[in-house]
Every structure is written in C-alpha cells, then in structure tokens.
Amino acid sequence: SCKTSERKSQGGKAEARSRGGAKEKTLECGQIVWGLAFSAWPAAEEGDADPACALGLPCLVLATGLNDGQIKVWEVQTGHLLFSLLGHQDVVRDLSFAPNGSPILVSASRDKTLRVWDLSRDGRQVQVLVGHVQWVYCCSISPDCSMLCSAAGEKSVSPGQDGGLAWQHWGGGSWQPRADTGLFSPPSHVPLHSPLDYSSDIHTSSLRSVCFSPEGLYLATVADDRLLRIWAxxxxxxxxxxxxxNGLCCIYFPHGGFIATGTRDGHVQFWTAPRVLSSLKHLCRKALRTFLTTYQVLALPIPRKLKEFLTYRTF
Structure with missing residues (x-):
C-alpha cells in the first residue's frame, strides 16, 4: 500500500529547464498522514552495509506519522521506503528529528507515549517515554539536542501532569546508560518533569503545540485557552x-524573531517574538551539548555548578 509516483510539472520546456526538470512526487502511505519531519543524512561511505544514501551523495529523508500508529521513513529523491517503524498503538501526531543530523527520531502519539527511534540501527525503538495521561500532540527537540519537550491534552495542573507540558533531559536524569551502545533506556516508568512555573492557573486547558526557539532559550506554546505563550x-x-x-500548531522562523501559528479555520498568522543575544556561556554550552549527552557531561571531571549549567538545571 506504500508506493511512490512521479509526474512532470505543468509548464513549458524553458520552465522545466529553469527548475532543473522539476517533478511532482507523491508518496502513497495508505493511511491518513498526521505528522511529518525532514532530516538531511550524510552521504554513504564505502563499506557501509545497506546505505540509505547513494555513495558520495547526501539525501533528504522524510518521516511520516500515520493513522494506524505506523511511522514510515522515506528517501525523498528516490521515493524508496527505508523503514516501517512499529510500536505505537494509536495515531502518530508529531515527529521530530534530532537537529544535529544524527539519525534519531522522536514520535508523539495518541497512545499517550513518546518513542525514540535509532534509524542507524535498522529503525530500532530505543526509548519509550511515559507520564502523560492524555493524547500527546507535539514534541520538540532543543537545537543542541539536550532537551525534549512535549505537549499533551491534560487539562488540570497536578503533580505528574504539569498542565500537559513536560520535558526531559536528553540522555540524562532518570535514564539508565546502556554500555553496549552509549544510548539510554528508561526504567519501566519515567516521570516527566517540567522546568516551568505552574504555581498559577497557567495552561489549565489542553496544549496543542510546543517548539523551541533557534537559540534554545525560549519555548512557544499554543493552548485551547486562545493564547500563544512564549516562555523564557x-x-x-x-x-x-x-x-x-482555534490555534493548533506553532513554529519558529529558523533564524528567530518570528513565530508562525496555524489554526483550525485555515489561517497562518505571524507574530513578532522576543530576540535574545546569546551569552558566550550559552554559546559554549550549546556547542558542547550538540555532541555530548547529559550522562557524558555528568561524567566529566568538572565542578558541580558547571555540570548543572551544562545540563540546564541552572542558567
């Protein structure tokens, strides 16, 4: 039920030449598609077993979250189906690739879980994040891959729910390191802790979307209480x-300064967002955390306060 088809775009020969012979491509997934995520993978090297990309050529990868709980991962240029990921028991609502280009994919589902997939290991599921008590609508990985944030439909502010907004350090906190891979597998149940202040009646309605700002110091959220919020x-x-x-989703402009929001009534609106000049400390932290997990940071022979800063426990 999954196939790809191509059709030449309408227009004259001159237009086709100017577009490099552009074609319309369709990936037939056989299910309603709820979530999408792109990632650019590096070119395959000689000796790679079953490379996803052609030798010497980088490739664009698209993950699709489907109505039956499957995730299908495609190589866009060829339309080749790379992986069919099975594990979710309900609709996959959102997907997020690690921004550092590693083949790590996080999925959010109506089955109230988030799942982490390692596409370099044949699409193996390596983590299951539990703690939400309602559908999970959205997930977002911080630009330096150190934090994962999710939005779900919880409507009450109570311990363990956090008004539907949850976060977890990437590869740290309650996670147990695996000696064989360096990845992390959680215990059977991992509570998700919120870094945000819920002492007031904030987010007492369902959250719909969450996203990190490009520098990683802000979060934008959309909720059913008719407010877009920007969190520091x-x-x-x-x-x-x-x-x-009627807000449903939000996304930061890649270079910051603006947020786009989508609504149920068919509108996309643009908002001015606070701009921040990152401190030298934060730039250094962001550079380190792009390739060091929380567990690796905690193992460094450095002062405790520096470890807390590098793991975003203090700012």
Missing amino acids: LELRSPVAFAPMT
Missing part, C-alpha cells in the same frame, strides 16, 4: 502573550 526557560515563566483563536 531561564525565568521559568511566560514573557509574552498573544491572543489567538
């Missing part, structure tokens, strides 16, 4: 609000 992780509280109706 350093302050652990919202620093900006915007009224919006």
Whole structure:
C-alpha cells in the first residue's frame, strides 16, 4: 500500500529547464498522514552495509506519522521506503528529528507515549517515554539536542501532569546508560518533569503545540485557552502573550524573531517574538551539548555548578 509516483510539472520546456526538470512526487502511505519531519543524512561511505544514501551523495529523508500508529521513513529523491517503524498503538501526531543530523527520531502519539527511534540501527525503538495521561500532540527537540519537550491534552495542573507540558533531559536524569551502545533506556516508568512555573492557573486547558526557539532559550506554546505563550526557560515563566483563536500548531522562523501559528479555520498568522543575544556561556554550552549527552557531561571531571549549567538545571 506504500508506493511512490512521479509526474512532470505543468509548464513549458524553458520552465522545466529553469527548475532543473522539476517533478511532482507523491508518496502513497495508505493511511491518513498526521505528522511529518525532514532530516538531511550524510552521504554513504564505502563499506557501509545497506546505505540509505547513494555513495558520495547526501539525501533528504522524510518521516511520516500515520493513522494506524505506523511511522514510515522515506528517501525523498528516490521515493524508496527505508523503514516501517512499529510500536505505537494509536495515531502518530508529531515527529521530530534530532537537529544535529544524527539519525534519531522522536514520535508523539495518541497512545499517550513518546518513542525514540535509532534509524542507524535498522529503525530500532530505543526509548519509550511515559507520564502523560492524555493524547500527546507535539514534541520538540532543543537545537543542541539536550532537551525534549512535549505537549499533551491534560487539562488540570497536578503533580505528574504539569498542565500537559513536560520535558526531559536528553540522555540524562532518570535514564539508565546502556554500555553496549552509549544510548539510554528508561526504567519501566519515567516521570516527566517540567522546568516551568505552574504555581498559577497557567495552561489549565489542553496544549496543542510546543517548539523551541533557534537559540534554545525560549519555548512557544499554543493552548485551547486562545493564547500563544512564549516562555523564557531561564525565568521559568511566560514573557509574552498573544491572543489567538482555534490555534493548533506553532513554529519558529529558523533564524528567530518570528513565530508562525496555524489554526483550525485555515489561517497562518505571524507574530513578532522576543530576540535574545546569546551569552558566550550559552554559546559554549550549546556547542558542547550538540555532541555530548547529559550522562557524558555528568561524567566529566568538572565542578558541580558547571555540570548543572551544562545540563540546564541552572542558567
């Protein structure tokens, strides 16, 4: 039921030449597609077993979250189906690749879990994140891959729920390191802890979307209470609000400064977001955390306060 088809774009020969022979491509998934995520993979090298990309050529990969709980991962240029990932028991609502280019994929589902997949190991499921009590709508990995944030439909603010917004250090905290791979597998149940302040009646309605800012110091959230919020992780509280109706999703402009939101009534709106000049300390932390897990940071022979800063426990 999964296949690819191509059709030449309409237009004259001159237009086709200017577009490099552009074609319309369709990936037939056989199911309703709820979530999408792109990633660019490096070129395969000689000796690679079953390389996803052609030798010497990088490739664009697309993950699709489907209605029956499957995730299908495609090589876009050829339409080749790379993986069919099985594990979710309900609709896969959102997908997020690790921004550092590693073949790690996180999925969010109506089965109330998030799952972590390692596509370099034949699409093996390596982590299951539990703790939400309602559908999980969205997930976002921080730009340096040190944190994972998720949004779910919890409507009450109570211990263990955190108003539907949860986060976890990437490869640290309660995670147990695996000696054979360097990856991390959780215990049977891992509570998700929120870094944000829920002492007031914030987010007492369902969250729909969450995303990190490009520098990793802000979070944007969309909720059913008709507000777009921008959170400063350093302050652990919202620093900006915007009224919006029927909000469903949000995304930061890649270079910061603006947020786009999508709504049920078919509109995309653009909002000015706070700009921040990252400190030299944060830039150094971001550079380190791009390739060091939380567990690796905690193992470094450095002062405790520096470890806390590098793992975002303090700012």
